[in-house]
Amino acid sequence: MMRLIVFSIFISASICASSQFKTGISLQSGFNRIGLYYDASALFDFGKHQGRFGLKYYGPDYVFEKHTAGLSLGYKFIFGESVWKFGQGISASFFHENKSTVSLTLSDIQLQFTTIRTLGKKMEVYSSLGLGAVINQFTNVAGNNDGNTGYINYEFALGINYIFGRPDRP
Amino acid sequence: MNLRWELITYLVVLTVLNTGCEKEEFKSDMLVYGHAGTSLFPERWIYPANTKESVLYALDVLDADGVELDVQMTKDSVLVLYHDEYLDKNTTLSGCIPEYNLIELNDLNVYQTRFELMTLDQALSIIFERNRNVILDLKPYNYCDSVNVDFGVFNRALNRVLLPYSHLEKTKVVANALNISLLNSLTDTSIVKSFETQNENYAIQYFQSGLADEICFDASKFNDEISNQFEINQIPFSLFGVKTQSEIKRGIEFSPKRIITDNISYTRKFVY
Numbered sequence: 001m002m003r004l005i006v007f008s009i010f011i012s013a014s015i016c017a018s019s020q021f022k023t024g025i026s027l028q029s030g031f032n033r034i035g036l037y038y039d040a041s042a043l044f045d046f047g048k049h050q051g052r053f054g055l056k057y058y059g060p061d062y063v064f065e066k067h068t069a070g071l072s073l074g075y076k077f078i079f080g081e082s083v084w085k086f087g088q089g090i091s092a093s094f095f096h097e098n099k100s101t102v103s104l105t106l107s108d109i110q111l112q113f114t115t116i117r118t119l120g121k122k123m124e125v126y127s128s129l130g131l132g133a134v135i136n137q138f139t140n141v142a143g144n145n146d147g148n149t150g151y152i153n154y155e156f157a158l159g160i161n162y163i164f165g166r167p168d169r170p
Numbered sequence: 171m172n173l174r175w176e177l178i179t180y181l182v183v184l185t186v187l188n189t190g191c192e193k194e195e196f197k198s199d200m201l202v203y204g205h206a207g208t209s210l211f212p213e214r215w216i217y218p219a220n221t222k223e224s225v226l227y228a229l230d231v232l233d234a235d236g237v238e239l240d241v242q243m244t245k246d247s248v249l250v251l252y253h254d255e256y257l258d259k260n261t262t263l264s265g266c267i268p269e270y271n272l273i274e275l276n277d278l279n280v281y282q283t284r285f286e287l288m289t290l291d292q293a294l295s296i297i298f299e300r301n302r303n304v305i306l307d308l309k310p311y312n313y314c315d316s317v318n319v320d321f322g323v324f325n326r327a328l329n330r331v332l333l334p335y336s337h338l339e340k341t342k343v344v345a346n347a348l349n350i351s352l353l354n355s356l357t358d359t360s361i362v363k364s365f366e367t368q369n370e371n372y373a374i375q376y377f378q379s380g381l382a383d384e385i386c387f388d389a390s391k392f393n394d395e396i397s398n399q400f401e402i403n404q405i406p407f408s409l410f411g412v413k414t415q416s417e418i419k420r421g422i423e424f425s426p427k428r429i430i431t432d433n434i435s436y437t438r439k440f441v442y
Contacts, residue, residue, distance in 0.1 A: 033216065145230065
């Protein structure tokens with residue numbers, strides 16, 4: 001199932017590459033109060049607006065005890081026209097893990113502040129600071145205890161965007 | 171679009187995902203305890219140590235088998251959860267817990283946060299509601315007066331807190347102390363008595379003489395030689411002081427009966 005989702009992302013990226021807006025891929029890694037993560041997303045570039053969706057992966061660490069992948073979504077508004085640009089946006093990711101006796105659904109919603117450096121026409125690298133909240137919804141498998149809890153989350157991330165369809169040279 | 175780039179990226183993503191979605195399971199008979207709730211150390215906190223929120227997070231979200239809690243006694247003989255020797259550094263009060271009545275500590279914002287001091291009574295209610303385990307790290311020493319609190323009074327305070335619970339529930343309680351005389355003063359026979367030491371000879375001596383049911387040892391001081399001695403003498407033991415991933419892996423290799431960890435989820439990666 002997971003491989004199908006990943007493959008679909010890249011198929012859609014391929015199809016959209018020929019349409020009027022630009023598509024691309026975004027690879028990102030960051031660290032926050034959940035742990036170290038890797039994110040691979042399809043990118044939709046409308047000039048000053050940039051959206052993405054894909055998969056985010058955490059290894060076993062502060063929250064997850066298994067290798068866990070979840071849905072990742074984001075939107076960013078881009079300021080500036082030079083090789084240095086700035087972005088402000090929002091991101092959300094959702095995960096589910098069945099532990100031994102607890103079923104956990106984790107939602108992570110953040111405001112993101114990004115500094116982008118353009119490398120040629122197709123490539124961008126960026127660093128990002130995020131501030132938001134983690135909301136955990138849990139159910140005990142015995143069914144006698146469920147609820148939710150939340151806390152502030154903050155993160156630092158580095159990433160790279162590759163935009164399809166932009167010409168290499170003017 | 172460059173097909174080569176697309177394929178390379180697709181392969182990279184698949185490689186990351188194929189690091190495995192399976193849980194790595196190694197030990198099945200070990201109990202995982204959160205250190206002071208979720209963690210004693212601020213860099214690992216979601217909530218401050220020994221608070222209600224920290225205990226709930228460890229049990230309800232991180233699925234710990236139990237929690238280790240630091241127990242001190244107030245001037246009016248109420249057992250409360252607090253780790254440090256002094257209040258000065260981490261609260262708005264100064265001095266030591268045994269110098270205050272509970273009512274004076276009610277508004278105590280532990281670790282300079284909005285979170286409040288929890289009594290042992292409240293903690294046990296949360297833990298037994300969830301059918302989990304607890305290690306009580308008993309701290310009877312009053313650092314302000316350089317003297318131990320009265321062990322008899324401490325014992326009665328503990329018995330009062332345990333009174334509502336059944337024998338079966340009380341078997342989930344491990345009373346751990348550095349002071350063997352305090353352990354010897356505890357009269358409830360349902361609880362497990364654990365002696366904390368860095369000296370394997372004391373450990374063997376007190377276990378064999380029946381003064382301690384188990385031993386609690388610092389994982390950084392534990393080694394193969396001590397492990398062999400404990401195995402020969404059939405001494406059940408707990409390990410504490412495991413925080414980093416390498417410390418956790420090393421600690422688990424010794425197959426302790428209980429492990430007190432500052433990273434519950436990573437520890438549970440190896441335990442099912």
